[in-house]
Amino acid sequence: MRKLVRIIDAISGYTGWFAKWLVYALILVVAYDVVMRYVFNAPPVWAYDMVIMLGGTIYVLAWAYTHRYRGHVRVDVIYTHLSPRTKAIIDAASTLVLLFPLLALLVHESFLWQWKAWEINERFMETYWYPPAAPFRTMVWIGFCLLSLQVIAHFIRDLYFSVKNKPYD
DSSP, rough: HHHHHHHHHHHHHHHHHHHHHHHHHHHHHHHHHHHHHHHOOOOOOSSSHHHHHHHHHHHHHHHHHHHHTTSSSOOTTTTSSOHHHHHHHHHHHIIIIIIHHHHHHHHHHHHHHHHHHHHHHHOOOOOOOBBBHHHHHHHHHHHHHHHHHHHHHHHHHHHHHHHHSSSOO
8 A cells, every 4th residue: 555655655656756747848938929929020929828738737737746745735724733543533524525526527527528529629719829629628538637636645654643643654
């Protein structure tokens, strides 16, 4: 089980590393668009859609990475004053009752969303470039799957800490 948790953590680390490189690509696309638009008065048709798709891909790939390091925002007025074991119990219980059902729904719906996009060859209609929507929709589904894996890894850690009162790793 420990090996599985380490593998999930490694996957989240790699996706965070990959998302970091996509940020550089996003910066290059935005810089190119700005130069072409304001210096040469010839904005590229594809730049807006690329910025939206790259930005969205960065967000969805960063979900699991952020969850791995417990970087998501939480309301912790009371939580910070609790013992580590109580925190683990609250995290495990809320994951079981709230997060698992939500993620199951999101993974299912995003799978159907991306499947339909591939099936009908859906296109984005915001610009005259009309890029395919399916690759981006697939990245959203992958992002939810990766987040689900990381949530499972944290659930295992929290459950172990709740029972044994010592860290899993």
